[in-house]
Amino acid sequence: xxxxxxxxxxxxxxxxxQILSEPSIRVVLLIVFVIMLGFGIIVPIxxxxxRSFGVSYDVASLLISAFAFAxxxxxxxxxxxxGRYGERLSAMTGVTAVGxxxxxxxxxxxxxxxxxxxxxxxxxxxxxxAALYSFVLKVVPxxxxxxxxxxxxxTLNVGLIAGGPIGxxxxxxxxxxxxxxxxxxxxxxxxxxxxxxxxDPNVGRETKAEARPSDMGGWRTVWAQxxxxxxxxxxxxxxVLNMAFFWMAAGGYDTxxxxxxxxxxxxxxxxxxxxxxxxxAAEFVVLxxxxxxxxxxxxxxxxxxxxxxxxVMNALVGWAGSPLALGILMGLLGLCSGSTAAGPSAMLAxxxxxGMSASAVGLFRLFGxxxxxxxxxxxxxxxxxxxxxxxxxxxxxxxxxxxxxVVRTPETLRARQPSAERWPAGAAAxxxxxxxx
Numbered sequence: 001x002x003x004x005x006x007x008x009x010x011x012x013x014x015x016x017x018q019i020l021s022e023p024s025i026r027v028v029l030l031i032v033f034v035i036m037l038g039f040g041i042i043v044p045i046x047x048x049x050x051r052s053f054g055v056s057y058d059v060a061s062l063l064i065s066a067f068a069f070a071x072x073x074x075x076x077x078x079x080x081x082x083g084r085y086g087e088r089l090s091a092m093t094g095v096t097a098v099g100x101x102x103x104x105x106x107x108x109x110x111x112x113x114x115x116x117x118x119x120x121x122x123x124x125x126x127x128x129x130a131a132l133y134s135f136v137l138k139v140v141p142x143x144x145x146x147x148x149x150x151x152x153x154x155t156l157n158v159g160l161i162a163g164g165p166i167g168x169x170x171x172x173x174x175x176x177x178x179x180x181x182x183x184x185x186x187x188x189x190x191x192x193x194x195x196x197x198x199x200d201p202n203v204g205r206e207t208k209a210e211a212r213p214s215d216m217g218g219w220r221t222v223w224a225q226x227x228x229x230x231x232x233x234x235x236x237x238x239x240v241l242n243m244a245f246f247w248m249a250a251g252g253y254d255t256x257x258x259x260x261x262x263x264x265x266x267x268x269x270x271x272x273x274x275x276x277x278x279x280x281a282a283e284f285v286v287l288x289x290x291x292x293x294x295x296x297x298x299x300x301x302x303x304x305x306x307x308x309x310x311x312v313m314n315a316l317v318g319w320a321g322s323p324l325a326l327g328i329l330m331g332l333l334g335l336c337s338g339s340t341a342a343g344p345s346a347m348l349a350x351x352x353x354x355g356m357s358a359s360a361v362g363l364f365r366l367f368g369x370x371x372x373x374x375x376x377x378x379x380x381x382x383x384x385x386x387x388x389x390x391x392x393x394x395x396x397x398x399x400x401x402x403x404x405x406v407v408r409t410p411e412t413l414r415a416r417q418p419s420a421e422r423w424p425a426g427a428a429a430x431x432x433x434x435x436x437x
Contacts, residue, residue, distance in 0.1 A: 019148055024139055027197045029155040031190050036156045038186030040163020041179045044273045047258040049176040053111035061255050061380030066115045068372030070122025078130035079362030091131035092194040097124025099187025106180035133361045145349040149342040150291025154284055168273030225359040234351045237409040242344040243371035244402035251375025251395045252314050260388045267323050278327050282334030291342040298411045299347050306339035307403040311396040318392030350412035
């Protein structure tokens with residue numbers, strides 16, 4: 001295959017089988033599947049569980065946003081903690097904390113305690129995903145990041161696909177709290193898998209011996225390098241893109257769709273779980289082709305049409321007049337979100353230079369969780385005050401903002417050269433963008 005401006009021929013020949021042949025990636029994907037199977041079990045049920053305490057739409061959204069708000073608070077700390085104690089121990093500790101939180105949430109005697117216990121799990125989730133992103137950034141070459149993150153999100157979505165219907169059946173048979181207990185058990189299982197099988201990422205150019213102080217927990221350096229990163233327009237685009245994606249996912253998928261399905265269309269928990277399965281299955285179909293295309297032809301050429309479709313389809317979901325129409329629209333929305341999912345992480349790898357992964361991952365997670373907090377709150381308030389149609393439309397606004405920034409941002413993959421090593425594209429993109437200031 002001929003070399004292109006967007007990547008060398010060898011990089012373009014990399015297949016999914018070759019990516020999965022790396023043992024460390026297989027281990028991460030296995031553990032991600034287990035934890036996301038549990039998360040998929042509770043996603044369609046959590047807003048309904050909140051409503052079972054007799055609270056309104058906007059108050060019910062607190063059960064979702066409290067978890068994300070706790071992650072938001074802890075994100076700036078999680079990156080340096082991972083840098084100091086390592087991905088393996090951090091991930092195991094984080095997922096165990098999430099399991100304990102889910103168990104306590106299921107036993108909560110009132111809504112206030114349910115929110116408190118669920119929020120406590122956000123601290124563990126922040127540490128868990130900071131460890132996962134840091135691990136992937138260290139072991140995966142940037143020119144493979146689109147495809148690797150597609151496999152990552154594909155595995156994540158397989159767990160969600162399997163978990164959605166299971167959650168509906170479990171809740172129907174044993175009550176709305178029961179999926180939380182199943183989720184807790186799967187979290188504990190994931191903790192054992194992390195401790196037993198997850199290796200230390202001692203490959204690439206960012207080993208502990210070579211890492212800058214920021215990746216070893218130097219707080220002053222983390223702060224200084226975070227400010228340096230925030231001066232780079234391309235990095236800011238990555239942050240806004242990640243925030244918009246999780247705003248839509250948490251506010252639309254996780255909050256409004258279950259409430260709209262039950263309150264607006266009279267669907268059962270099993271039916272809502274089935275609608276989620278349709279959307280996530282559609283995501284899965286396009287994840288790897290979209291990630292592969294972003295590695296070959298560039299991030300922007302994939303993200304621009306995907307974001308445009310995501311904004312339009314998310315706004316249209318609120319107009320569904322029947323469960324069948326909702327299923328069709330959710331399938332189309334899944335195609336758009338699946339085409340977008342790997343883009344933020346792939347761009348993050350492009351623009352993160354050596355030694356800055358702790359700072360970059362911390363900011364990346366911070367903005368993603370900012371969207372995760374604001375999306376459910378805005379969606380819940382808008383649904384109660386304006387109705388579901390306006391609420392879904394409002395959640396599309398940040399996606400349009402992200403689309404405008406991606407249109408204005410130069411292609412982050414264009415600096416790749418045939419002889420590129422582990423990090424040169426990120427460093428080159430950073431230097432190029434900083435030079436424009």
